Amino acid sequence: MVDPRPFDNYQSQLSADAMSRELTKFYCGMMKSIDNQDVCGTGGVATGHWGCGVFGGDRRLKAVIQLMAAAQAGRQPIVYCAIDDKQLEKELLGLARTITKTRCTVKDLWNAVAEFADRMERFGPQGNDEKRLYPFIERHCRAIARSNL
Numbered sequence: 189m190v191d192p193r194p195f196d197n198y199q200s201q202l203s204a205d206a207m208s209r210e211l212t213k214f215y216c217g218m219m220k221s222i223d224n225q226d227v228c229g230t231g232g233v234a235t236g237h238w239g240c241g242v243f244g245g246d247r248r249l250k251a252v253i254q255l256m257a258a259a260q261a262g263r264q265p266i267v268y269c270a271i272d273d274k275q276l277e278k279e280l281l282g283l284a285r286t287i288t289k290t291r292c293t294v295k296d297l298w299n300a301v302a303e304f305a306d307r308m309e310r311f312g313p314q315g316n317d318e319k320r321l322y323p324f325i326e327r328h329c330r331a332i333a334r335s336n337l
Contacts, residue, residue: 190214190216190238191213192210192238192239192243192245192250193206193209193210193213193239194242194243194244195243195244195245195246196244197244198246198313198317198318199313201246201249202249202304202308202309203305204305207249207253207302207305210239210245210250211253211257211298212257214238214253214257214258215257215260215261217257218233218257218258218261218263231263231264231265232263232264232266232267233258233263233266233267234267234269235258235266235268235269236268237250237270237271237273238250238254246318247273247318248276248279248280248318248319248321248322249301251268251280252283252321252325253301254268255268255287255297256294256297256298259294260294279322280322282322283322283325283326286325286326286329286330287329289333290329290330290332290333291333292328292329292332296328296329297325300324300325300328300329303324304321304324304325
């Protein structure tokens with residue numbers, strides 16, 4: 189069972205401890221066994237708004253955490269069911285395209301989210317902060333891709 193942690197606000201989700209805990213928890217749920225056999229019986233994973241709703245998790249942040257964990261666990265393809273959230277679906281598709289095009293790694297994604305969290309902590313909330321996460325990650329991935337040329 190992959191049980192998420194409940195959160196009271198957006199800022200609390202961005203702490204390194206909270207993000208690491210959620211990433212590790214979801215990763216463990218997606219892991220393959222030692223003999224490289226899929227524990228869940230298939231290669232891919234279908235997921236959605238894990239840790240949102242009554243747990244108070246931010247959909248954008250949780251989606252990125254799930255993508256990182258599933259990718260690191262070797263679970264391909266990753267199917268994210270946005271369920272009635274067309275805006276998130278559009279944003280997540282754009283983010284996925286950028287990640288693929290720039291060859292952004294799980295480490296790169298983690299560093300981008302951590303840097304975003306650090307800036308949020310240093311400068312404080314500015315309203316609609318959760319909607320700025322994906323553009324921030326995309327800029328980070330593009331910058332890394334340019335530096336690798």
